[in-house]
Amino acid sequence: MAGEFWLSDRQWAAIEPLLPKNRPGARRVDDRRVISGIVHVLKVGCRWQDCPAVYGPPTTIYNRFHRWAARGLWQRLFAALVEVGPGDMQMIDSTTAKAHRSAAGGKGGRVRRRSAARGAAGRKIHAVVDRLGRPIAFRITPGQWGDMRAAHALIGSLPPALFMAADMAYDSDALRRFLAERGTTPVIPNNPTRKRLHPFNAKAYRQRNVIERMFGRLKDWRRIATRYDKLATNFAAAIFIAAIITWWIN
Known part of the structure; x- marks a missing residue:
């Protein structure tokens, strides 16, 4: 689909080591696909429920974004990657x-x-x-x-x-x-x-x-x-x- 965003190998290599590991509960749906879906929604401005199916269920995309935002994960990722x-x-x-x-x-x-x-x-x-x-x-x-x-x-x-x-x-x-x-x-x-x-x-x-x-x-x-x-x-x-x-x- 035109306009889809996918994390490149280089981008994924930078992010993946910083993501939460060994969390209790069911195994998470593919992080790379879900984060690509989150970025797609933020870039194009569509509603979460309109996120293309190729990224997985829209509820999964939104819930991952929202839960990690509430935990401060995105801010910690930024802090870990920024060279200050x-x-x-x-x-x-x-x-x-x-x-x-x-x-x-x-x-x-x-x-x-x-x-x-x-x-x-x-x-x-x-x-x-x-x-x-x-x-x-x-x-x-x-x-x-x-x-x-x-x-x-x-x-x-x-x-x-x-x-x-x-x-x-x-x-x-x-x-x-x-x-x-x-x-x-x-x-x-x-x-x-x-x-x-x-x-x-x-x-x-x-x-x-x-x-x-x-x-x-x-x-x-x-x-x-x-x-x-x-x-x-x-x-x-x-x-x-x-x-x-x-x-x-x-």
């Missing part, structure tokens, strides 16, 4: 994923309020990339969160880089101090309202476009460009899977 070391430059930014009506739950006030508490109105994807534009850290927050609210924890989870590039939304004295304490030079434009201007390396800042291209490729996955899942854990899992497939085992 002290680098010369990192970039931070965020993008918003709009929510499809299916992410807002059913009709009725109670269900709608519960969905809103889950952030069903939209999610914001915060990311840090290396100088090659490969994502090395993500944080998913409610859509109304500002960029600065997630920045310290996201950057602090990584080894310091020599430079951190970010747009004007990150022009904060607190963030600049935080970066300096880590030995990182901020590459952040000064807000026009600033009275005291900070040094700004415009040439280095031009490299920041790699994170914008990363977000563009990430949103080629239709279930990331538009959020269909009600659960934030499932949406985050889709982002980790996309990053693994697109940048780290390609």
